[in-house]
Amino acid sequence: MSIKLENQNLIVTISEKGAELTSLRNKETGIEYLWQGDPAFWNRQAPVLFPIVGRLKDDQYEYKNKRYSMSQHGFARDYPFNITQQSETAVALQLSADPSTKEKYPFDFRLTITYRLENQTLDVGYLVENLNQQEEMYFSIGGHPGFNVPLTSETVFEDYYLNFSPKRSRTLIPLEGPYLDLENRTLAQTNTDIALKRALFDQDALIYETKRKNTFSIQSDKTKHKVAVTLEGFPYVGIWSPPKQEAPFVCIEPWFGVADSLDATGQLTEKLGIQHLAPAEQFNCHYEIAVD
Secondary structure, three states: OEEEEEOOOEEEEEEOEOOEEEEEEEOOOOOEOEOOOOOOOOOOOOOEEEOOOOOOHHHEEEEOOEEEEOOOOEOHHHOEOEEEEEOOOEEEEEEEOOHHHHOOOOOOEEEEEEEEEEOOEEEEEEEEEEOOOOOOEEEOEEEOOEEEOOOOOOOOHHHEEEEEEOOOOEEEEOEEOOEEOHHHOEEEOOOOOEEOOHHHHOOOOEEEEOOOEEEEEEEEOOEEEEEEEEEEOOOEEEEEOOOOOOOOEEEEEEEEOOOOEOOOOOEHHHOOOOEEEOOOOEEEEEEEEEEO
């Protein structure tokens, strides 16, 4: 089932499956900003990544001397969420632990995803709750929205560039296969625009360490239309388009967590970027997608 949000500028649709954003369209111009999930390239659009981000070594982790299996980016994106609140411009969707999630992830969680429209901005919020009164909880969470590139018929992929704000260098973590190669981290020149070209993604995603408030934009000098993702407090962002393909989209992904590193031990409590909640504690974060 699809949920529709609408204001004077935008129409947004969200699927109850995975609480996934499926459309972000300008009412006046008709421009669809969100990738529409062509399976020839990638059949998803903006999945929620929970309770892990990225790939685990051998798709497994260990917690309290027990091994668990979990596929890339976790399971939330494939589960039905329940609507808990809804208005014309906002909705909240919720997923809670059940026996099937406990087979993969032994924690008593509740995950609430909120979407809220204001002017030409969509605010995406994550609330993670540890419902257990005695036991701690470990998790990661992130977004994976894909945006159409080009945005207009008179432009092409290579007309666009990545704009970074503020203008400063950021640490780039390379990948070796699906895993982080921490030993070869470099200082990336994100103090200037980076032209979009296919070769950027030859080694898969660009993963940057982020601090404080950041805005990552996809824009072109040949059109006024653009999309910008603003995040604050997220320690990582991934920028991705399928490697060695002519895929007409780019993802900007705010993350509280990352894939396993090459030297990961497999212990969930030692995983790079893992978040920790004390008993009965909760975690809040949000990011914004603004379009022109």
